[in-house]
Amino acid sequence: xxxxxxxxxxxxxIGLGAMGMSHxxxxxxxxxxxxxRTIHRALxxxxxxxxxxxxxxxxxxxxxxxxxxxxxxxxxxxxxKFGMISxxxxxxxxxxxxxxxxxTAVEGSLKRLETDHIDLYYQHRVDPDTPIEETVGALAExxxxxxxxxxxxxxxxxxxxxxxxxxxxxxxxxxxxSLWTRGLEERVLPLLRELRIGLVPFAxxxxxxxxxxxxxxxxxxxxxxRHGNPRFTGENFQHNLRLAxxxxxxxxxxxxxxxxxxLAWLLAQGDDIAPIPGTKRVSRVEENTAADxxxxxxxxxxxxxxxxxxxxxxxxxxxxxxxxx
Numbered sequence: 001x002x003x004x005x006x007x008x009x010x011x012x013x014i015g016l017g018a019m020g021m022s023h024x025x026x027x028x029x030x031x032x033x034x035x036x037r038t039i040h041r042a043l044x045x046x047x048x049x050x051x052x053x054x055x056x057x058x059x060x061x062x063x064x065x066x067x068x069x070x071x072x073x074x075x076x077x078x079x080x081k082f083g084m085i086s087x088x089x090x091x092x093x094x095x096x097x098x099x100x101x102x103x104t105a106v107e108g109s110l111k112r113l114e115t116d117h118i119d120l121y122y123q124h125r126v127d128p129d130t131p132i133e134e135t136v137g138a139l140a141e142x143x144x145x146x147x148x149x150x151x152x153x154x155x156x157x158x159x160x161x162x163x164x165x166x167x168x169x170x171x172x173x174x175x176x177x178s179l180w181t182r183g184l185e186e187r188v189l190p191l192l193r194e195l196r197i198g199l200v201p202f203a204x205x206x207x208x209x210x211x212x213x214x215x216x217x218x219x220x221x222x223x224x225x226r227h228g229n230p231r232f233t234g235e236n237f238q239h240n241l242r243l244a245x246x247x248x249x250x251x252x253x254x255x256x257x258x259x260x261x262x263l264a265w266l267l268a269q270g271d272d273i274a275p276i277p278g279t280k281r282v283s284r285v286e287e288n289t290a291a292d293x294x295x296x297x298x299x300x301x302x303x304x305x306x307x308x309x310x311x312x313x314x315x316x317x318x319x320x321x322x323x324x325x
Contacts, residue, residue: 004198124154153174176201200274264295
């Protein structure tokens with residue numbers, strides 16, 4: 001597994017998103033033993049970059065990683081996120097990146113993760129009620145105290161990124177980016193490169209759609225992120241199936257799986273990008289990490305890059321309101 005730099009932080013070029021082990025999908029949280037085996041297998045395959053958040057569960061996913069990494073903490077770069085849960089009484093559903101809330105959040109994450117420091121601590125979504133300078137100032141204090149090594153932002157827009165970076169270096173921005181979600185290429189990605197900030201794409205497989213395994217939306221139950229998601233419904237779904245089929249065509253040419261091709265395309269976009277495909281199964285982490293060895297031709301990359309955009313928004317309206325672009 002090759003490594004890259006996110007700012008001054010070295011990580012494996014492909015990471016592991018742990019969210020789905022506890023949160024967000026139809027069968028999340030149903031097989032903890034397999035999830036732990038998946039984490040251990042990822043480490044064996046050279047994955048050093050693991051991603052979670054306090055809101056996943058909530059809290060259950062951090063607890064899971066803490067147990068899975070006992071005796072292995074020094075093998076990983078551990079990333080988690082704050083800000084989707086208020087610890088100052090703003091109430092459920094209200095973002096809170098106030099310094100007081102961050103102080104409570106970090107202590108909880110450290111305890112659950114069974115560690116004395118977090119390698120990469122992200123603001124999960126921009127808090128409209130707390131100036132980013134105050135948030136980053138509080139994070140800078142945590143860096144000075146050794147509780148946090150590097151700071152990050154998630155789904156932040158260019159102005160927020162620039163203002164945050166002026167207070168303290170931002171190592172990485174985590175945003176949805178894949179063959180079917182490319183909105184940050186126009187404004188966000190150029191700024192990240194100007195400021196030497198790494199990009200961590202989440203949902204790099206289109207929440208499973210780009211693997212070609214999803215041919216119907218009927219199996220998504222209430223509580224699954226994809227249930228009622230605009231990209232997984234009606235005519236949008238049928239349009240997007242054709243995109244998945246195009247990826248499968250390239251995969252056949254490259255003697256790889258569609259998931260590997262989707263990840264290889266992302267890796268070909270630059271040496272400052274470290275996608276975090278999520279899975280809770282050993283077989284899938286083996287498939288995903290093997291994408292590091294897939295070499296697409298220039299023609300294949302161009303063909304994938306020229307695919308039309310996916311139909312439908314990435315989130316329902318409430319989720320979109322939390323995202324800057």
